Amino acid sequence: MLHFPRLLLLPLAAYFEVTHPLPNVTKPIARNFAGNIGVNRVGHPNNTLWFWAFEKGEGSITVGAGERENEPWLIWLNGGPGSSSLVGLMTENGPLQVTGDYSIVENEFSWNKLADAFWVDQPVGTGFSTSDAAGYVDSEDQLGQDFVGFLTNLVKVFPSLATRPFYLTGESYAGTFIPYITKAIFSTPNPPVNLRKISIGDGTIGGFALYEELSTVITLETYPEIIGFDPDVFQYFKEQEHLCGYDINLTYPQHGIIPTITDPFTTTTLFSNSEVLPRIPRKRSLSRRTISSTGSSLSTRDLDNRAVEIEERRALLKRNLIGRPNGTLDPTYGCFLWEEMTDYAQNFTFPWTVGEFDAYDIPDALFPEVPSDPSVFLNDNRTRAALHAPIKEWVEIFGNPFGNSTQEGPGTNPFGDPSVEPMAFMTELATNASERGVHIIIYEGNDDSLVAHRGLQVVIQNITFGGIQGFTRKPATPFTDDEGRFAGIVHQERNLTYALFQNAGHFVPRSVPEAAFVFLREFILGSNTTGLVDGSHVVGGEDSILAEDVMPGTTAIFYGHGSTASSLIIPSETLASWSSFLATATATAFPCGTPQL
Ligand SMILES: *[C@@H]1O[C@H](CO)[C@@H](O)[C@H](O)[C@H]1NC(C)=O
Ligand SMILES: *[C@@H]1O[C@H](CO)[C@@H](O)[C@H](O)[C@H]1NC(C)=O
Numbered sequence: 001m002l003h004f005p006r007l008l009l010l011p012l013a014a015y016f017e018v019t020h021p022l023p024n025v026t027k028p029i030a031r032n033f034a035g036n037i038g039v040n041r042v043g044h045p046n047n048t049l050w051f052w053a054f055e056k057g058e059g060s061i062t063v064g065a066g067e068r069e070n071e072p073w074l075i076w077l078n079g080g081p082g083s084s085s086l087v088g089l090m091t092e093n094g095p096l097q098v099t100g101d102y103s104i105v106e107n108e109f110s111w112n113k114l115a116d117a118f119w120v121d122q123p124v125g126t127g128f129s130t131s132d133a134a135g136y137v138d139s140e141d142q143l144g145q146d147f148v149g150f151l152t153n154l155v156k157v158f159p160s161l162a163t164r165p166f167y168l169t170g171e172s173y174a175g176t177f178i179p180y181i182t183k184a185i186f187s188t189p190n191p192p193v194n195l196r197k198i199s200i201g202d203g204t205i206g207g208f209a210l211y212e213e214l215s216t217v218i219t220l221e222t223y224p225e226i227i228g229f230d231p232d233v234f235q236y237f238k239e240q241e242h243l244c245g246y247d248i249n250l251t252y253p254q255h256g257i258i259p260t261i262t263d264p265f266t267t268t269t270l271f272s273n274s275e276v277l278p279r280i281p282r283k284r285s286l287s288r289r290t291i292s293s294t295g296s297s298l299s300t301r302d303l304d305n306r307a308v309e310i311e312e313r314r315a316l317l318k319r320n321l322i323g324r325p326n327g328t329l330d331p332t333y334g335c336f337l338w339e340e341m342t343d344y345a346q347n348f349t350f351p352w353t354v355g356e357f358d359a360y361d362i363p364d365a366l367f368p369e370v371p372s373d374p375s376v377f378l379n380d381n382r383t384r385a386a387l388h389a390p391i392k393e394w395v396e397i398f399g400n401p402f403g404n405s406t407q408e409g410p411g412t413n414p415f416g417d418p419s420v421e422p423m424a425f426m427t428e429l430a431t432n433a434s435e436r437g438v439h440i441i442i443y444e445g446n447d448d449s450l451v452a453h454r455g456l457q458v459v460i461q462n463i464t465f466g467g468i469q470g471f472t473r474k475p476a477t478p479f480t481d482d483e484g485r486f487a488g489i490v491h492q493e494r495n496l497t498y499a500l501f502q503n504a505g506h507f508v509p510r511s512v513p514e515a516a517f518v519f520l521r522e523f524i525l526g527s528n529t530t531g532l533v534d535g536s537h538v539v540g541g542e543d544s545i546l547a548e549d550v551m552p553g554t555t556a557i558f559y560g561h562g563s564t565a566s567s568l569i570i571p572s573e574t575l576a577s578w579s580s581f582l583a584t585a586t587a588t589a590f591p592c593g594t595p596q597l
């Protein structure tokens, strides 16, 4: 197809237009553009970022400078660090989704249906982006500078983007990238783009202890299945939580900065940095469970027998618990409470004993999973050529985004990132954002154990925005999808929006594509006021059940082989007796319920 007038107008864009057919893509797709764009780093001519962009409407990306000045555009970033954003494009929110048999299907909830959308591989070296051998980022500030350089060049290719409202969105470790990129944009005189909102899903805004460890007890209250509904085990974890100081009491409004919490690495030598937490997102761990290949060959009957065996072992453990430290921190795990919880589940609790504890999606204990792997498509030479991608093997996670800064280096976090977590400057960032009318959106999937919602609520209560610290009222307003189904909780104050999605794991648009699409339309791109605090009134009302700290998880845990899954349905009596136990167990522990005005 010829786009003659536009080609004349935009010679640079013509180079990037994807015109050759893509393998396995059988239906027409939105006009799209792809390729590498330099980051303008002095002395590093080969440093580029790679993008793949899809139009909302025919010709919408290539209109001229100053046109369509009210029409939004967005960038999506995956995390890692080192995760290619094509993972998001092809398994979460893009127009082409890869299926279990490696064919490609359309996504009716693709984010480019609401705005011109760019999926960008960054930092340099990630995905199809490129770097000189000595050109990797040495800090998040460098990463932010590179991104601004990329944007400066991108708007030369697509001139309308310079002034149209820009939405920077992403997930997971992009909770670190996005604040730093935003800071770099705020620090640039005459920035190349018109930033309006930033949106972070299941993000690492706080430090490691805050996003990974602090929420453990809340996670157990959401999914008591993890400990087989055992009250003694629950009390044990609560005690450990208290000893670590992770039982932070949130108040609405919050009074005073929340002090830095215990770094688990200072409490035990069990884990070196590199042994904890595989990168986010990791492929399903191919460690001990694959080697023994437990899950794959077991029939349901075997699983049932196994369940009996596990019950016996669990009874043993309960006796073991009595011998465990009482009133002192467990010497093995220290404050690695998330690791202790997941080990516990895999040691003792059916079906995790035969499945896998999916850190990103608690009710998913399937093993092995149906693959969700874009690498075959992306490494096909026809795809690469059509997408103007470099001759380079595409991998989901690039292992060394910080160059020689390894996971074990002193002064780095477990990912080799030498920069301080964004929590340290979020108040300054929010102050800058207020001055520029930039809104901040933070959302969570309720089934994510790894970057769970409690940690992000602590983050929000620890930020001063619009002149006041934290939210003044507890999030408790429901929002719905287009079918009117409950999707989760939304709350908005002083240009900061928080949402908690029901039935969603770490990858919210993958778990609940429709709800994520509605959220993008209404709350990220739109200005829907549901959940907005307006004086003493909250738009959409407040529901006292939603004001609890815990939104109960689903009652089915899925296990077995991905293609022949079974589910373990928790009987309602079990849930009821657990609820009545919790009603007494937590009455004193979380006195944060009542709004104080
Ligand atoms: C940039 O890439 C070219 C082509 O691969 C290579 O010849 C050149 O040495 C690279 N430059 C630097 C600074 O690494
Ligand atoms: C990493 O180390 C290698 C070998 O020591 C060196 O050649 C390279 O320049 C280093 N890269 C960076 C980013 O420092």
Ligand SMILES: *[C@@H]1O[C@H](CO)[C@@H](O)[C@H](O)[C@H]1NC(C)=O
Residues within 6 Å of the ligand: 182, 183, 184, 186, 187, 425, 428, 429, 432
């Ligand atoms: C805030 O903006 C100022 C420039 O006005 C800039 O120097 C500073 O780095 C910015 N900080 C953050 C965290 O955005």
Ligand SMILES: *[C@@H]1O[C@H](CO)[C@@H](O)[C@H](O)[C@H]1NC(C)=O
Residues within 6 Å of the ligand: 245, 246, 247, 248, 249, 588, 589, 591
């Ligand atoms: C939270 O409140 C409980 C009950 O008053 C208290 O035991 C606990 O120490 C508090 N947590 C912190 C971190 O101060």
Ligand SMILES: *[C@@H]1O[C@H](CO)[C@@H](O)[C@H](O)[C@H]1NC(C)=O
Residues within 6 Å of the ligand: 206, 207, 210, 257, 258, 259, 260, 261, 423, 424, 425, 427, 458, 462
């Ligand atoms: C709260 O924010 C301050 C910076 O204002 C930071 O030093 C502190 O570590 C934060 N607290 C937590 C629990 O992250």
Ligand SMILES: *[C@@H]1O[C@H](CO)[C@@H](O)[C@H](O)[C@H]1NC(C)=O
Residues within 6 Å of the ligand: 321, 322, 323, 326, 327
């Ligand atoms: C821990 O100690 C308390 C009092 O010292 C006792 O009541 C409780 O039974 C002990 N718990 C365990 C699991 O040993």
Ligand SMILES: *[C@@H]1O[C@H](CO)[C@@H](O)[C@H](O)[C@H]1NC(C)=O
Residues within 6 Å of the ligand: 332, 340, 341, 343, 344, 347
């Ligand atoms: C799980 O089992 C391993 C191996 O027996 C043991 O070392 C570890 O302490 C157990 N962890 C928990 C939390 O039960």
Ligand SMILES: *[C@@H]1O[C@H](CO)[C@@H](O)[C@H](O)[C@H]1NC(C)=O
Residues within 6 Å of the ligand: 023, 024, 101, 102, 103, 104, 376, 377, 378, 380
């Ligand atoms: C295309 O899809 C088929 C399954 O229909 C799969 O076997 C093949 O690997 C895919 N090829 C590419 C290049 O994605």
Ligand SMILES: *[C@@H]1O[C@H](CO)[C@@H](O)[C@H](O)[C@H]1NC(C)=O
Residues within 6 Å of the ligand: 381, 391
């Ligand atoms: C794909 O392209 C690379 C680089 O040109 C070449 O080495 C490789 O053989 C090609 N693979 C196939 C399957 O054609």
Ligand SMILES: *[C@@H]1O[C@H](CO)[C@@H](O)[C@H](O)[C@H]1NC(C)=O
Residues within 6 Å of the ligand: 434, 435, 437, 438, 465, 466, 494, 495
């Ligand atoms: C919120 O943003 C709007 C612009 O969208 C601005 O007019 C208003 O002052 C901001 N409010 C706060 C508290 O920052």
Ligand SMILES: *[C@@H]1O[C@H](CO)[C@@H](O)[C@H](O)[C@H]1NC(C)=O
Residues within 6 Å of the ligand: 478, 479, 480, 481, 518, 522, 528, 529, 530
């Ligand atoms: C705001 O979003 C909700 C979705 O939860 C929707 O039901 C409602 O109609 C929207 N309000 C407006 C004014 O569009």
